[in-house]
Amino acid sequence: MAEMKLIAVLLIPLLCLIVPLTQAVNFHYCDKQADYDVFVQGVEINPHPVIRSQLATFTVNAYTGEAISGGKLVIDIKYFGVHIHQETHELCGETSCPVSAGSFVISHTEALPAFTPPGSYQLIMKVIDGENQKQMTCFSFEFRVKVGSSMEDS
Template identity: 50%
Template structure:
């Protein structure tokens, strides 16, 4: 009987463990590439879902921003580093990631599925938003993590 009581917390913990590791969303700390620069596009928040990102599963990066300009064309240039090693670059048309023309508050949302062989750990993403003349409208950097195991594997 006493051993059954000692096992109950273990079984309860084991039953709840998958729910503790379920993917969540959290706001991510963002830094501008050049501190003190007055970028025409101001970024207020970056949200990553799931957080941490899971290799082989889709992840959504949402960037909330605002501008006083009317932006009709542009591109996003994304660079990713794993520790200090550059591992990935890509470029996207701004109007594919949000509705153009861009004015006031807007959200850039991009979904990406990382290859299942992507190593777990800490990554840094740098995103530049350039206008149609390649003028830098904003440049931000933020960290994200790729988890060691898929939360779905625990269920």
Template identity: 50%
Template structure:
């Protein structure tokens, strides 16, 4: 009987904590639904999810192109509610191997400040080539966990 209680408690704990440590496959939208972008995004994974302030988070974007990408940049803008809170431009070849063609993954890791407010955020990412031609533009939402979630994540590590 004691081993059954332990097993039930363990399974319950795993069900409760697994959302805090797992990857999240995220839905996205193209910025211009009518555009025929050279780079097509097929998926986005965020690890861990939900994102926690003070913890390293990795955004992995799976994409495909028929062109050979030899350089360019990612322009990232983040909004919290209706407020613009972050902007950065990153060398594309630091986030994926260049030259890139066919299927490739852009992987960007970042640690958010520990005091980052919890809630829903929207990230817009534009990919441009060396001549500043827009290759793709997507937007997606993500959540930053509350303090209790961050503590649960730390306790499970």
């Protein structure tokens, strides 16, 4: 019995290091009254907090009732409420196209520049239809950026 307790005491810190650094985050639709064609089911960030100069992946689990042949993914970043960056990507570069009706995943990976200040950020993501430029969804979520490795305290 004492051996089992010793093993448990030794394994708990090890498991804390092995636990995935992916974290689901809360998201909010830009317009709560809008009738979006794409519904967000969840958002995950890996690692979280994001470490500047290292790759970070933002994964969005979504659902659509109709097939999507293509479009744009527009990403706006705010730092302390101030717009600091915007980028646009082809939707088909962030998910497999055409997107069939049902569940699908949007995955965006990038490394933030070394000069990115640590702190709290807001990411606003819009999916724009390629055929008629209709906004299919718009949502936002918060994330943190830190300096250093993912094994350090933030």
